[in-house]
Amino acid sequence: MTNTLLFDDLLFTRAGLDRAAHLRTDEAFLASLLTANTCGVWVHRGESPLDVDSNDGELLVTDGQKAAAFIAGDFSRLSFLGLDPDGTPFIAVHLKDREELDGEQIWVGLRDARKLPDLHASAFVTAVGLDNWRNKHKRCTVCGEELVVTQAGWTLHCAAHEMDHFPRTDPAIIVLVRDRDDRALLGRQASWPEGQMSTIAGFVEPGESAEDAVRREVFEETGVVIGKSNSALTYCGSQPWPFPASLMLGYQALAEHNAINVDQHEIAEARWFTREEMRSACEQGELKLPPSTSISRQLIERWFGEPLPGHWSR
Ligand SMILES: [Zn+2]
CATH class of the missing domain: 3.90.79.20 (Nucleoside Triphosphate Pyrophosphohydrolase)
Structure with a gap:
């Protein structure tokens, strides 16, 4: 699998009804x-x-x-x-x-x-x-x-x-950020328990492109800077998530500056993981990732290269 391919096996995107x-x-x-x-x-x-x-x-x-x-x-x-x-x-x-x-x-x-x-x-x-x-x-x-x-x-x-x-659908971005050492950025929302982490996500605002929303959300929540060029971003596919009305637009992005400075409001903690660190933390239960139903988990595992153990559930 290469990063230029869109996901084709996400939950809610397979073998759907013909809406007719x-x-x-x-x-x-x-x-x-x-x-x-x-x-x-x-x-x-x-x-x-x-x-x-x-x-x-x-x-x-x-x-x-x-x-x-x-x-x-x-x-x-x-x-x-x-x-x-x-x-x-x-x-x-x-x-x-x-x-x-x-x-x-x-x-x-x-x-x-x-x-x-x-x-x-x-x-x-x-x-x-x-x-x-x-x-x-x-x-x-x-x-x-x-x-x-x-x-x-x-x-x-x-x-x-x-x-x-007409029915509302609210676009939101969700992004796996890599740095130049090919580490992955995960964050923990302030309301989540210790060890539960995920990719960065947020709603697209009026007048904003999805790509600019990726840059803004990542910077606001973690202080990490994504390059201005759209070549720093790869679109990976979307997943409907009507909870209540979101459409998750999945990206992978390359960080230009990787210093972390979390906002402490939405995000309580963020860190970079090497593959070895992520595997070890998942195996020992110190890190819990979203379930495999989510595009977030798919973004993480695409970067990692294979399925990871364990997940959090709510
Ligand atoms: Zn009226």
């Missing part, structure tokens, strides 16, 4: 969703229940007929997610409350989603993204009127001034 956006306004198609052929996944506040009887770790699903009975005519509670390779439609059923489902459920969140089959992971991350967005956008941000769900869950419409609101 043209069907979101096709009334006949949308009516046909309420049949046994449709696969419905439940979603509530960033989590979905698992099918405890599935050997493949699948989500608990329902069909379109049962979903229609469940929502009792309130179609705003359904979103059309897309089609699987066989043409089976997937929908999300938005729950108001977990207790709406009978029986005990095991709920899975973004950090545990690595165990889901790829298609279910794709349905899950889309359902969570839409659910998080609509839960935070009940009213028009311009005039305050209540919003109505339209386009099969993909727009929120303000009837007062005929305006559509």
Whole structure:
């Protein structure tokens, strides 16, 4: 593997549903969703229940007929997610409350989603993204009127001034910084326990390129300076992370000046690791890296050259 290749095996980016956006306004198609052929996944506040009887770790699903009975005519509670390779439609059923489902459920969140089959992971991350967005956008941000769900869950419409609101995705950068000795820079957020470290990350600000955001975040949080030339940066790929609405843009960057001066607010500690130091610290449990679901872990292991042991979990 070379550093010029984009990641092609990240969680939530593999074998996704065909979003088939043209069907979101096709009334006949949308009516046909309420049949046994449709696969419905439940979603509530960033989590979905698992099918405890599935050997493949699948989500608990329902069909379109049962979903229609469940929502009792309130179609705003359904979103059309897309089609699987066989043409089976997937929908999300938005729950108001977990207790709406009978029986005990095991709920899975973004950090545990690595165990889901790829298609279910794709349905899950889309359902969570839409659910998080609509839960935070009940009213028009311009005039305050209540919003109505339209386009099969993909727009929120303000009837007062005929305006559509679209799902939000907030770009954030995440970067593995190397120095000229090929050491890697990791930081520990102030709220994390000792030993738990990750790559540097932060949101892209209005009017800013992703590349400038890499330079700014790394400098603000650690004092390390990335070169002005874009040849100091390599784009490695992106990962949706709707927690609540992020799209993580992964980079590797070369430091021009490697002196560390942490900001002490967001980052409590940062340090450079040689490969030997990182392997040893991981093996002894002194260093805990993010789980393999994350683009952060993939950036670290791409630099390191192979998988590393252990991870932190929250
Ligand atoms: Zn409005």
